[in-house]
Every structure is written in C-alpha cells, then in structure tokens.
Amino acid sequence: MQTKGFRGKDFITLRDFTREEIDSLLEVGFDLKKRYALKERHSHILPDKTLYMIFYNQSLRTRNSFEAGMTQLGGHAHFLSSDKIYTPAVEGEEKAYSTERVSDVARTLERFGDAIAIRMYGPPTGWVYGKANSYMNEFARWTNIPIINMECDKYHPCQALSDLLTIKEKLGTFKKKKFVMSWAYSPSYEKPLSVPQSAIIAASKMGMDVVQAQPKGFELDEEILDACSKYAEDAGGSFEVSYDMDEAFEDAHVVYPKCWGSKSEFENVAEGDDSGMVKLFEQNKDWKCDADKLALARENALYMHCLPADRGWEVTDDVIDGPQSVVFDEAENRLHAQKAVMSLVM
Numbered sequence: 507m508q509t510k511g512f513r514g515k516d517f518i519t520l521r522d523f524t525r526e527e528i529d530s531l532l533e534v535g536f537d538l539k540k541r542y543a544l545k546e547r548h549s550h551i552l553p554d555k556t557l558y559m560i561f562y563n564q565s566l567r568t569r570n571s572f573e574a575g576m577t578q579l580g581g582h583a584h585f586l587s588s589d590k591i592y593t594p595a596v597e598g599e600e601k602a603y604s605t606e607r608v609s610d611v612a613r614t615l616e617r618f619g620d621a622i623a624i625r626m627y628g629p630p631t632g633w634v635y636g637k638a639n640s641y642m643n644e645f646a647r648w649t650n651i652p653i654i655n656m657e658c659d660k661y662h663p664c665q666a667l668s669d670l671l672t673i674k675e676k677l678g679t680f681k682k683k684k685f686v687m688s689w690a691y692s693p694s695y696e697k698p699l700s701v702p703q704s705a706i707i708a709a710s711k712m713g714m715d716v717v718q719a720q721p722k723g724f725e726l727d728e729e730i731l732d733a734c735s736k737y738a739e740d741a742g743g744s745f746e747v748s749y750d751m752d753e754a755f756e757d758a759h760v761v762y763p764k765c766w767g768s769k770s771e772f773e774n775v776a777e778g779d780d781s782g783m784v785k786l787f788e789q790n791k792d793w794k795c796d797a798d799k800l801a802l803a804r805e806n807a808l809y810m811h812c813l814p815a816d817r818g819w820e821v822t823d824d825v826i827d828g829p830q831s832v833v834f835d836e837a838e839n840r841l842h843a844q845k846a847v848m849s850l851v852m
Contacts, residue, residue, distance in 0.1 A: 512850035516646045516653045519661040535671050535846035549580030556619030562588045562630040568656050571840040612648035621852050625656035627698040633776045652851040659698045665812050666704035668839040680712040683759040689720035690820040691793045692765035695783045699766050701812050703730050710734040713741030719754035721790040755802040762810040763795040796822040808832050
C-alpha cells in the first residue's frame with residue numbers, strides 16, 4: 507500500500523492520483539468499513555481535527571457522510587452554509603456586496619482547522635462550465651491545508667471513489683469488466699457533468715472496458731475523454747464513446763445510467779436562454795433504464811446511480827429497487843471512501 511505523499515494533498519480530481527494511490531485509498535476504505543461493521547472504534551485516526559464544509563448546493567449523502575465520517579474518525583465537521591458567510595470572490599472578479607476574496611477565506615480557515623471541503627456547481631456559478639472548479643483550485647492556491655472536492659461542475663471524486671469501492675466489493679476485480687456510463691432522461695436539465703466525468707476517469711484508470719454513451723448533444727468534456735483513452739490504454743483496458751444506449755448496454759458488467767446537461771447548451775443557459783437545452787432533452791425521452799434495457803447487459807450486471815435518481819424518468823422502480831441495484835451500497839460507501847480520503851490527506 508502506498509501512503510507516502512498523501513498528507514496535505516488536495517483531493518479535487520482523481521486525475522491527480524495514480525492507479526497505485528487509488529488502490530491505496532480503496533484498501534484503507536475497505537479497512538475502515540470492516541472496522542465500522544465490527545463496531546471497532548477508530549476515533550484515534552483524526553482526534554481533534556476540524557473539517558470545514560462550505561456548501562453552495564443542497565446535499566443529503568455528501569453532508570451526512572462527511573459529518574458522520576469525521577465524528578467516527580475522532581474529529582469534527584463544521585457546516586458552512588453559503589448564505590451564512592461571505593461568498594468568496596476570486597481575485598480579479600468584480601466584487602459584489604457581501605463578498606470576501608477566496609485568498610482571505612482560505613487563509614483564515616487554515617488558521618482554525620485542518621481541511622476545507624467545498625461543494626459548488628450550477629446556479630451559484632451561473633452554469634458557466636469550469637467556474638466552480640476554478641474556485642476549488644483558487645482555494646488550493648491560497649491555503650496549505652487540503653482542499654476536498656465535494657462536487658464541482660467538472661469532477662465528483664468522492665462519488666467516483668465510492669463507485670470503485672462498490673464495484674470492487676461486488677465483482678472482486680476491475681480487469682475485463684465492462685463499465686457503461688450512460689446518459690438518461692430527466693425532466694430537469696440542472697445536472698452537472700461531474701458524476702459521469704469522474705466515473706469514466708475512475709473506471710478507465712482502473713483498467714475497465716469503459717463505454718461512454720449519450721445522445722448527440724450531450725458529449726462530455728473533450729479533454730477528459732482524451733485523458734480517459736490514455737488512462738485505459740495505460741491500464742490495459744479500453745475506452746469508447748457510443749450514441750446507442752442499447753448497443754452500449756450489451757454484455758455490460760456495470761451500467762450507470764444518469765442524466766446530465768448539455769455542456770454546449772450551458773453557455774446559452776448562462777445567458778438566460780434554455781430553449782436549446784429543453785429541446786435536446788425532449789428529443790431523447792427514450793433514454794431510460796427499464797427492465798428491458800437492463801436485460802441487454804449480463805445476467806447479474808450491477809445497476810448503479812449516485813442518487814438521487816429521477817424515478818420514472820431515468821430509471822423504473824423495478825430496476826432501482828430490484829436485485830441488481832446496488833445504489834444503497836454505493837451510497838453507504840460514500841462514508842467509507844471519504845473516511846479513507848480524510849484519514850490519508852488530513
């Protein structure tokens with residue numbers, strides 16, 4: 507196991523971590539999950555440590571798993587609601603009323619605690635793609651304590667790590683396993699690209715045979731797609747993009763159908779015009795995971811979703827509540843994966 511080099515490191519994207527480092531995170535995650543199951547106290551790992559959590563978006567799994575995790579590790583998590591503190595402004599941005607520079611917020615909090623976790627995407631950034639990620643990196647530039655990405659508009663590494671933990675737990679290995687990250691319809695377009703992009707980064711880094719599927723107009727960041735091709739090649743897996751949901755699901759070991767917005771149309775949404783986005787969504791209502799779609803995959807294929815899932819739209823009840831669904835194991839593993847991250851970087 508590799509543990510050198512973790513302390514003080516930011517956890518903003520899995521692109522910053524090697525395959526060996528990800529394996530180490532998973533190993534620690536499994537160890538902490540075992541201790542939790544056996545009711546073995548492990549509060550000696552982060553005694554008296556403080557994690558600051560800044561939320562610009564609502565949260566169920568993320569907030570509660572981080573707070574519970576810090577308690578179990580012996581530390582404390584401070585919840586900071588964005589409407590209760592000054593909203594940080596990046597250097598060079600026009601300063602609005604009641605804002606404080608990221609440099610000031612970051613350097614202040616590092617005097618009080620041991621890590622800062624941030625969730626920001628969508629409305630707080632006007633749906634300008636990459637802006638929330640730039641905030642994460644601006645915090646990282648100004649502080650000497652770790653920054654943990656609880657989801658931005660590009661990446662959700664905590665979710666991706668828990669996805670890997672779940673796949674390894676259920677399938678035993680990543681090798682020769684087909685992983686399908688697919689778009690699925692929802693009435694709401696206000697969903698960032700962070701989950702699918704982090705999922706394919708994680709799966710390709712671990713050497714899975716990855717298929718990224720979506721209708722025309724919902725392509726992911728080209729830079730990330732290129733990176734995944736390289737990760738897959740280096741790890742002995744494969745990576746391809748498909749525009750056919752049925753074809754993508756065939757012979758899959760893992761299917762992960764989830765909605766996200768159109769990267770190109772977010773530019774128009776940012777300017778107040780969502781007509782193009784709505785049109786794209788309405789044209790692709792047939793992209794749904796029902797029993798017939800799931801039957802295209804392998805007999806015991808895993809159905810995954812980060813939650814919350816839009817039932818009746820992205821997925822039917824018989825699938826998400828069925829025997830192949832691992833969504834609640836996946837949700838539980840957020841706790842153990844994040845405890846692994848905090849244990850090593852803090």
